[in-house]
Amino acid sequence: MPKYSSADILGLAPALVLIVGALTLLLLEVFQESEKRGYQAWFTAIVAAIASLVALPMLDGEAHRILLTQDGLFFAVADRFGGAMAIVVAAGLALSALTAGAFLGARKAERGEFYALAMFAASGMVLLAQATDLLMIFVALEIMSISTYALAAYLRRGMRTTEAAFKYFILGAFSTALYIYGVALVYGATGGQTGLQQVAEAASEGSLLLMAGVAFVAAGFFFKVAAAPFHMWTPDVYEGAPTPVTAFMAAGVKAAAFAALFRVFTVAFGSEDVALHGWMNVVVVLAILTMVVGNLLAIPQRSVKRLLAYSSIAHAGYLMAAIAAAANPEVRAAAGEGLLYYLATYTFAGIGAFAVVAALERQGAEGPLMWDLDRFAGLARVRPALAMAMGLFLLSLAGIPPTAGFMGKLLIFRAAVDAKLYGLVIFGVLTSLVGVYYYLRVVVYMYMREREPSVGELPAPRLAMGVALALAAIGTLILGIVPGFFGEIARASTLALGG
Template sequence: MNGFPTNDFVALLPIAILTVGALAVLLSEVFLVSGRRGYQAAITVVFAVAAGAAAVFRPYSGYVFNRQAVVDDFSAFVTVVVCAGLALSALVGAGWLRARNAERGEFYGLALFGTAGMALLGMATDLLVAFIAIEVMSLATYSLAAYLRRGKRPSEAAFKYLVLGAISSALFLYGSALLYGASGSTLFGELAKGRGSPLSLAGLSLVAAGIAFKIAAVPFHAWTPDVYEGAPTPVTAFMAAGVKAAAFALLARIFLSAEAGTAAQATAFSGVISGLAVLTMIFGNLLAVPQRSVKRMLAYSSVAHAGYLLVGVLSASVAGVREKALAGLLFYLAAYAATAIGAFTVVGALERRSRPDDEPADAWDLERFAGLARRRPALAFAMAVFLLSLAGIPPTAGFVGKLYIFQAAIGAQLYGLAILGVLTSAMGVYYYLRVVVYMYMRPAAGEAEPLSSAATSVALAAAVAVVVLLGIVADPVIRLAQAAGAILL
């Protein structure tokens, strides 16, 4: 009889910390004697930092639960990114929700539960564990999208997200069943046993479609602008950073496992990923160009960035550039998390303090950014930094991330994807710099002062610091990303 699987449970320490944090925040509502809940954001940040530290200084590394999950540098990197995203989103949410008298423990509890699912997704090496992690993450984000429960917009966003999310989960689960039928196992490492059979190829395609919804890849992106616009802005920031990082971690593990199969299998799956990358880069940028709503523009921008990340995943399948491609992919995820949260924070600060359902159609119109440099120069500077990073302009983290992704694509002889990535990035410069022009070169529209809180200022300062430092001193993080990516190889 085997002893108690201590290592299995020790490996889940970061997830346990996040879960305990969620329970602590929810239980604090029971003993609340006043309407002040500022401490809940602080509790969330503390538990997020503790979970990230537990992932870095983990007492155990290796496979757990009969090889259904693994604790390694790759999972630790993903856990740190999603925990950092949670901490920043909690700080952003504190001021935003307080201004609307909507700060409750449920918000932070759901965010902590969702992050636990993201961390588990980064550890998953089995399709069933991955499905459980996806559902934990998704149920939390579905609920957060409708958190305010006021008016049609949040309800519509949550309903669309729920229905389309259920479809994507069904695709993932059905594909997993087909892969089990082809290989006799749900472990990622055993998927290659399908040997390019039609059943295996169909299963991989369905699993890829299910993940494509989570990363907002075209043509599975239709939910993105409406959900991003309808959800509370701190939730949008949390989704853009955390969900994308966790989903790409899962895609990288499955894709590289599938590439260990026959040439036919590898070519077919690579073709699926390549097609998704092309469509996502083109349509993500094309649909962002005409948007006057900055929040919807950032939503379509998120779609476009998923295309660049898909190029990194595809490059990782080619010998000789795998380590560089995976390092670029992980670095890009970290850089995008900080940049997206920062950009959505500024957007949230410019929203009126009335209830979201009272917001007019132009709530996030470009005109609200007009003259921001005169009214709030620090806020305008932060937004400019984030937009330059999204555009891939040096010396920002976004530039370094794109540089590594496109260099890996060229090294993998994916010249068409590399050229398309550069051209679509140039297209993105237009709609990003358009916002900068409004902030610095247009007269003020006479709007009320932006929302201001200490927590929001801390979050913005941290995000700006990360974006700038990763653009100037990227080597330490790149080396960490290389070590994390090497585990998969």
């Protein structure tokens, strides 16, 4: 039997804080009258802040293996990588909760379940980034996914919402089945191991069974992160889900899934035979495909929400490039640094952009017109601050200095160059240029078009939304102008992970 210690509890503290917060919120709901709601978004933001505070001790000091047994098995680890990801996830949770506060408040749909589900999902994300056992990853993945299915279906009276939730559920369940079947094959190929380190020891050479397992595990993850050709569900689901949930899915779910993917592929399947001669070429091809598909399909979109959905596929492509570079043990640390940094930048800029879409969304009607480009026309005259924030987020997504997105892309492309994946870098830079076109088109609409009266009134500004946008804008600027701050954390965390 493993011995419990206080260090084990401390190592799981961020997830525990989120779970306790969710349960507290559910209990408080019982005693609240419906008019007094509206505190939940702030409550969730405070819980997220506490979760990131208790994650800070993980950032310095040694990795602690949680519930280490005598056989050397452990299911999760409290290390720098997990701590950094916990902070990124908590930031994503706080931003999308505040966005949701304004969004649901305007629709009179504020209920505690929404925020409780978001906190449960975030606890799954934190555990996913800390898990070091394929089975634990499965459980964490499902804690995250099942909560997100329910979140996507939250506004259950809308045709589009239920359709989006249904598609998300079926494809999510399918990807889970792929993943767990892959784990079963790996379990067989390694003589009964699911711990990442034990798998690595047993599987330094890729047998056919092991490679089949790796392929299924990878396919499961690629569905979750929406990499082409597993991206088909993304635009529909992201468009149909309530906008704050879309923001949470695009940033939080993707970040956590990429963190787990990185850990699994570098620790368990990181040996030269399995990585360099195995999955690297496949990941390179998929990364290029994802960048091309995401960016090209974003061009004709008039619905800004759908445009951002395609852009999130494109960003998955850049993150896949980091995974591909990590196949080379020598550049693994640099690739991980880029991945972590990019996830942080996308959390702020991506959620920020979706938050602006939520702030402008037309109420009452259903259809693509709710997020049409025309709703952004002349925004700079009517709401200069909102237009400026959106411009900042879009520049960051496009990767233009001095915003955060530029630093993220720079780190990833540098790692890919070190790994001698020149073709990947060329495709990355070219597709980024394509991205600039459709991001800047929104900026052109906001600053250079006249407002047309037919698009209707803008919703009234709300405090929670303002705070969320301000925080996201500050995060985007800080990550862009002072890259050393989070860069140090990212570098230190992946050095320990990559060996």
